[in-house]
Amino acid sequence: MKIVVPVKQVPEVSEVRMNEETGTLIRDGVPSILNPFDELAVEAAIQLKEAHGGEVTVITMGPPQAKDVLLKALAMGADNAVHLTDIGFSGADTLATAFTLSEYIRKMEFDLIICGKQAIDGDTAQVGPEIAEFLSIPQICYVRKIEISEDGKHVTAHRETDEGYEVVKAKLPVLLTATKGLNEPRLPNIMGIMKAKKKPFEEVTVEILGTDPDLLGLAGSPTQVRKVFPPEKKEGGIVIDGDDPAAAVKQLVEFLTKKGAF
Amino acid sequence: MTLKFDIDACTGCMLCIKVCNFDAIEKDGDKVKFDLHKCVLCGSCEEVCKDDAIKIERKPIDKSKLADYKDVWVFCETVGDRLRSVALELVTKGRELAIDLGEEVVAVIIGQDIEKHAQTLIQHGADKVLVVDGKIFADYTTDAYTIAMTSLIAPRKPSVVLFGATGNGRDLAPRVAARMGLGLTADCTGLSIDDERQLIQTRPAFGGNIMAEIYTATTRPQMATVRPNVFKPGEPDTSRTGDVEKVDIEVSPLQVRTRVLEKVSEMVDGMISVEEADIVVCSGRGIKDPANLALPKELASLLDAAVGGSRPIVDLGWLPPAQQVGQSGRTVCPKLYFALGISGQIQHISGMSSSDFIVAINKDPEAPIFSVSDFGIVGDIFTVLPELISEIKKVLDAR
Numbered sequence: 001m002k003i004v005v006p007v008k009q010v011p012e013v014s015e016v017r018m019n020e021e022t023g024t025l026i027r028d029g030v031p032s033i034l035n036p037f038d039e040l041a042v043e044a045a046i047q048l049k050e051a052h053g054g055e056v057t058v059i060t061m062g063p064p065q066a067k068d069v070l071l072k073a074l075a076m077g078a079d080n081a082v083h084l085t086d087i088g089f090s091g092a093d094t095l096a097t098a099f100t101l102s103e104y105i106r107k108m109e110f111d112l113i114i115c116g117k118q119a120i121d122g123d124t125a126q127v128g129p130e131i132a133e134f135l136s137i138p139q140i141c142y143v144r145k146i147e148i149s150e151d152g153k154h155v156t157a158h159r160e161t162d163e164g165y166e167v168v169k170a171k172l173p174v175l176l177t178a179t180k181g182l183n184e185p186r187l188p189n190i191m192g193i194m195k196a197k198k199k200p201f202e203e204v205t206v207e208i209l210g211t212d213p214d215l216l217g218l219a220g221s222p223t224q225v226r227k228v229f230p231p232e233k234k235e236g237g238i239v240i241d242g243d244d245p246a247a248a249v250k251q252l253v254e255f256l257t258k259k260g261a262f
Numbered sequence: 263m264t265l266k267f268d269i270d271a272c273t274g275c276m277l278c279i280k281v282c283n284f285d286a287i288e289k290d291g292d293k294v295k296f297d298l299h300k301c302v303l304c305g306s307c308e309e310v311c312k313d314d315a316i317k318i319e320r321k322p323i324d325k326s327k328l329a330d331y332k333d334v335w336v337f338c339e340t341v342g343d344r345l346r347s348v349a350l351e352l353v354t355k356g357r358e359l360a361i362d363l364g365e366e367v368v369a370v371i372i373g374q375d376i377e378k379h380a381q382t383l384i385q386h387g388a389d390k391v392l393v394v395d396g397k398i399f400a401d402y403t404t405d406a407y408t409i410a411m412t413s414l415i416a417p418r419k420p421s422v423v424l425f426g427a428t429g430n431g432r433d434l435a436p437r438v439a440a441r442m443g444l445g446l447t448a449d450c451t452g453l454s455i456d457d458e459r460q461l462i463q464t465r466p467a468f469g470g471n472i473m474a475e476i477y478t479a480t481t482r483p484q485m486a487t488v489r490p491n492v493f494k495p496g497e498p499d500t501s502r503t504g505d506v507e508k509v510d511i512e513v514s515p516l517q518v519r520t521r522v523l524e525k526v527s528e529m530v531d532g533m534i535s536v537e538e539a540d541i542v543v544c545s546g547r548g549i550k551d552p553a554n555l556a557l558p559k560e561l562a563s564l565l566d567a568a569v570g571g572s573r574p575i576v577d578l579g580w581l582p583p584a585q586q587v588g589q590s591g592r593t594v595c596p597k598l599y600f601a602l603g604i605s606g607q608i609q610h611i612s613g614m615s616s617s618d619f620i621v622a623i624n625k626d627p628e629a630p631i632f633s634v635s636d637f638g639i640v641g642d643i644f645t646v647l648p649e650l651i652s653e654i655k656k657v658l659d660a661r
């Protein structure tokens with residue numbers, strides 16, 4: 001079974017702060033991590049490989065430092081890594097990102113592609129389905145459980161829905177997106193980290209990819225960011241003491257009634 | 263954009279004729295031929311062609327052609343026998359945008375036996391309702407719904423298409439966007455029209471730390487998914503009238519590559535979805551024991567509210583995953599949000615901070631949840647909550 005896992009390096013958003021004066025993000029000192037949902041995807045791919053044999057390739061499109069997340073995935077147990085890195089890829093929106101990744105993946109052999117549900121920097125959840133479309137393969141999004149049939153030809157997955165989940169079956173190749181509950185990602189051990197550095201690692205530029213540069217990066221992105229601004233600050237809310245619960249609750253209910261909140 | 267047909271590769275299987283919704287392909291000897299005047303480059307034929315004989319080259323749309331696109335479309339999702347509330351919210355918002363553009367609002371419903379929703383959509387602001395009804399659309403599948411949406415969009419050329427940012431909306435919209443080579447803005451919390459008639463799409467990024475305004479300068483339609491509950495549905499106007507058009511779209515089972523074997527509901531005790539409820543009562547680790555959830559559940563049932571949980575509560579299996587609020591759960595935007603025994607870490611806050619009113623009860627005065635709450639009580643949920651329940655009962659009884 002050949003599995004491809006697209007992964008993204010993201011800032012640890014819980015440590016991102018606003019510079020109140022300039023209205024910009026303070027990114028200095030904020031650690032970069034492997035997107036948590038992609039960690040689930042990598043873990044799932046490795047488990048499938050362990051059960052059914054095969055090969056796991058991790059791929060990212062991103063700046064030179066994004067290499068770190070590929071190394072982490074290799075240390076967890078992925079076999080090969082591909083790093084699409086070139087100034088010509090930059091400024092890509094989800095469409096251009098998915099297109100670029102699919103241009104590389106379409107030249108590979110694969111049975112399964114597993115993405116994260118969403119990347120926590122933008123939370124869009126779009127790149128997975130868009131890759132599936134560009135490759136003309138079906139998708140099953142937000143999966144919590146993956147089963148491969150005995151003959152290795154079909155996948156059955158539990159897909160989270162707004163009401164619960166549904167059991168969905170499809171013939172391979174398929175693209176899945178991983179959501180919470182799928183597994184507990186392993187931590188890379190020292191052996192893994194040592195081995196990672198020796199595993200096949202390919203760097204791909206626009207020229208190597210061979211795709212029309214007008215379809216990549218900013219040039220290939222239909223959406224553009226016009227402005228970035230800080231969210232509206234809530235006015236300081238009321239905080240009262242609850243030592244006398246009855247009195248506190250009276251105040252609360254009066255407040256809510258006055259505001260028409262229920 | 264063009265369609266390239268490699269007649270030598272064609273083996274004459276005729277599958278493409280069956281899937282074309284635009285009558286653009288016909289039998290020509292033992293092969294096929296295309297009528298490119300009828301073809302809208304929807305890609306259905308390309309997708310079923312086993313021989314790779316059909317290739318559609320997609321290029322961005324010419325800017326001068328933007329004027330050909332008009333009307334604000336809303337994909338109106340149904341679940342079981344009802345419309346999702348976000349459908350009415352978006353039709354109401356769509357009306358505002360359409361007025362600014364001097365265009366119309368078109369609601370699209372896809373499913374089986376769904377025409378009955380058309381009048382509700384008209385009363386909330388739709389000028390026209392497109393109904394795609396058929397057995398193949400009874401369950402949501404990415405493939406059937408993508409074919410339906412692209413088959414509608416391609417020839418009719420809307421300027422804006424909005425989807426609710428629900429599970430299925432976020433599964434469908436990117437698929438449609440990629441098939442048509444369009445931009446798509448995810449999870450918007452604000453929409454407006456600027457002086458140049460561009461749709462300005464506002465959305466949070468970086469866990470809600472910043473807001474971004476996004477626009478789609480040169481391609482049409484402009485597409486966005488919009489968070490449920492951000493916009494409020496208007497009151498229905500029973501005197502409004504509008505057109506209802508049934509559109510036949512043929513989808514062969516061969517084109518639907520996923521099969522739904524089983525649907526499992528995890529909604530317990532009439533529990534409503536946290537994304538759709540006007541009021542959410544959310545509990546955190548402070549609740550201590552699953553048996554104690556009886557208290558928030560009682561409050562929720564008084565207020566017709568959804569019962570939510572922070573991640574640890576869901577991880578412990580005390581509530582189903584669909585009820586988790588926060589970054590790895592659901593993003594909610596109710597009128598009223600109760601945070602009970604929740605500390606308020608960024609991953610939780612990013613999923614609920616845009617609620618209209620936030621009430622927090624926590625015994626730790628330093629808990630970060632108080633920095634986003636409108637009304638906070640520093641106290642023990644086990645003494646405050648019973649009082650709150652009886653006080654609310656009193657108020658409701660008096661109404």
Ligand SMILES: Cc1cc2nc3c(=O)[nH]c(=O)nc-3n(C[C@H](O)[C@H](O)[C@H](O)COP(=O)(O)OP(=O)(O)OC[C@H]3O[C@@H](n4cnc5c(N)ncnc54)[C@H](O)[C@@H]3O)c2cc1C
Nearest residue numbers: 546547548572573588589590591603604605609625642643
């Ligand atoms: C990648 C990632 C994704 C995440 N996604 C989510 C997510 O989607 N949703 C989410 O919620 N979290 C998420 N988290 C976890 C998040 O960081 C916090 O750990 C979590 O929100 C804490 O839950 P809590 O507030 O219920 O528990 P705690 O942080 O343990 O807080 C419990 C609070 O209850 C109060 N308390 C205790 N007893 C009482 C009492 N008797 N009366 C009143 N107050 C009391 C305490 O003072 C404390 O403030 C995520 C974390 C990561 C790393």
Ligand SMILES: Nc1ncnc2c1ncn2[C@@H]1O[C@H](COP(=O)(O)O)[C@@H](O)[C@H]1O
Nearest residue numbers: 006007061115116118119124125126127
């Ligand atoms: N630049 C990228 N390189 C590789 N994979 C990506 C990239 N961006 C997004 N992905 C994949 O697509 C998923 C969804 O991302 P997003 O649409 O940005 O929320 C991620 O979890 C990754 O699996």
